[in-house]
Amino acid sequence: MPMPPLSRAPLSGSAAFFAVEYDPADAVLWLLDQRLLPGEERYVPHRTVDEAAHAIRAMVVRGAPAIGITAAYALAQRAALETGPAASFLMAMGISGRGLDATRPTAVNLGWAIARMARKAADVAALDPGARARAMLAEAEAVHREDVAACRAMGALGAADVPEGATVMTHCNAGALATGGYGTALGVIRAAHAAGKIRRVLACETRPYLQGARLTSFELSRDGIPVEVVTDSMAGWFMARGEVQFVVVGADRVAANGDVANKIGTYGLAVLAHAHGVPFTVAAPWSTVDLRCPDGRSIPIEERSRDEVATLGGVTLVADGIPCRHPAFDVTPARLVGALYTERGALRPAEGEGPAAFLARTRRAP
Numbered sequence: 129m130p131m132p133p134l135s136r137a138p139l140s141g142s143a144a145f146f147a148v149e150y151d152p153a154d155a156v157l158w159l160l161d162q163r164l165l166p167g168e169e170r171y172v173p174h175r176t177v178d179e180a181a182h183a184i185r186a187m188v189v190r191g192a193p194a195i196g197i198t199a200a201y202a203l204a205q206r207a208a209l210e211t212g213p214a215a216s217f218l219m220a221m222g223i224s225g226r227g228l229d230a231t232r233p234t235a236v237n238l239g240w241a242i243a244r245m246a247r248k249a250a251d252v253a254a255l256d257p258g259a260r261a262r263a264m265l266a267e268a269e270a271v272h273r274e275d276v277a278a279c280r281a282m283g284a285l286g287a288a289d290v291p292e293g294a295t296v297m298t299h300c301n302a303g304a305l306a307t308g309g310y311g312t313a314l315g316v317i318r319a320a321h322a323a324g325k326i327r328r329v330l331a332c333e334t335r336p337y338l339q340g341a342r343l344t345s346f347e348l349s350r351d352g353i354p355v356e357v358v359t360d361s362m363a364g365w366f367m368a369r370g371e372v373q374f375v376v377v378g379a380d381r382v383a384a385n386g387d388v389a390n391k392i393g394t395y396g397l398a399v400l401a402h403a404h405g406v407p408f409t410v411a412a413p414w415s416t417v418d419l420r421c422p423d424g425r426s427i428p429i430e431e432r433s434r435d436e437v438a439t440l441g442g443v444t445l446v447a448d449g450i451p452c453r454h455p456a457f458d459v460t461p462a463r464l465v466g467a468l469y470t471e472r473g474a475l476r477p478a479e480g481e482g483p484a485a486f487l488a489r490t491r492r493a494p
Contacts (some may be wrong), residue, residue, distance in 0.1 A: 131406040132240040140309030166346040184231040191306020196237035200268035207264035214253035236381040275308035278413040278471035279315040284467040286316030294373040300391035301343035302378025312378040312411040328354040379412035386462030386482025387424030395458040409467040424459035
């Protein structure tokens with residue numbers, strides 16, 4: 129179905145499309161089925177935690193911030209159904225949170241959002257069911273609003289580093305479809321385009337799921353930003369020709385030292401950028417930072433289905449019986465990350481300023 133009529137303005141801030149929105153009038157979580165884009169725009173209603181968990185696992189909704197927001201709304205939905213005493217409410221929240229947390233292991237925003245909702249549940253458990261439900265929904269809405277604000281803040285920071293008249297390369301999709309709205313890497317691109325700095329964007333197709341080809345090009349063309357899709361294997365050629373002046377990508381988890389986990393293929397792009405003297409940068413909200421994770425070796429990497437590699441649009445690419453490997457993410461070491469844009473400021477991991485060092489420095493500042 130097309131974009132559904134909501135009882136309030138979308139928190140994403142967009143009237144054209146959104147990845148995730150919640151309609152409090154009928155307690156429905158609306159998700160754009162991103163598996164169908166760009167051929168079909170279908171918004172699907174979700175009314176239970178199990179439905180939301182399936183949507184995250186099946187990549188109806190994807191992108192670290194967006195799945196965190198989805199989980200927050202799903203828990204708010206569940207809270208509204210639980211009319212029992214505090215103990216049963218907290219048990220229901222715990223069971224639901226664990227189910228959601230098991231859907232995607234790499235994106236830390238998911239666990240972050242669930243933990244935040246769990247803290248709110250503990251704070252309001254003693255309230256009457258109506259007040260409890262309202263407080264849980266308000267917390268989920270705060271997660272959503274804060275993500276959009278964070279995207280706009282990091283977009284402004286990153287845009288300041290984009291050269292005038294630049295061709296910018298990006299990988300996967302880190303835009304409004306992957307966040308609460310506006311986007312992380314695409315937020316940088318949107319802000320730079322608004323400032324008149326962008327000549328064009330080269331969107332790497334991002335095999336095997338084609339998020340760049342299907343989603344990034346869809347978003348940017350909708351916004352009137354010049355975009356061309358290139359295959360992943362073309363990136364080095366365009367850099368060697370001097371056609372790329374800046375690279376910006378998103379992230380699914382950032383370790384304390386500044387190592388970055390992002391969609392598979394990001395590491396290779398960072399190596400190519402380094403070899404050609406092209407700035408390689410990352411945009412991600414602070415909720416993507418995992419200070420408990422010391423470095424990239426500690427980041428769990430999700431292995432997805434063979435079929436996503438072996439087939440494409442129902443067409444068999446690899447003969448039956450031949451194994452395929454499909455790590456969904458790779459890790460780019462901090463030494464290759466020239467800048468990490470967050471709503472708290474711009475970090476310089478390649479210069480030794482990962483998140484842990486950044487926090488230590490800013491806490492010492494007067």
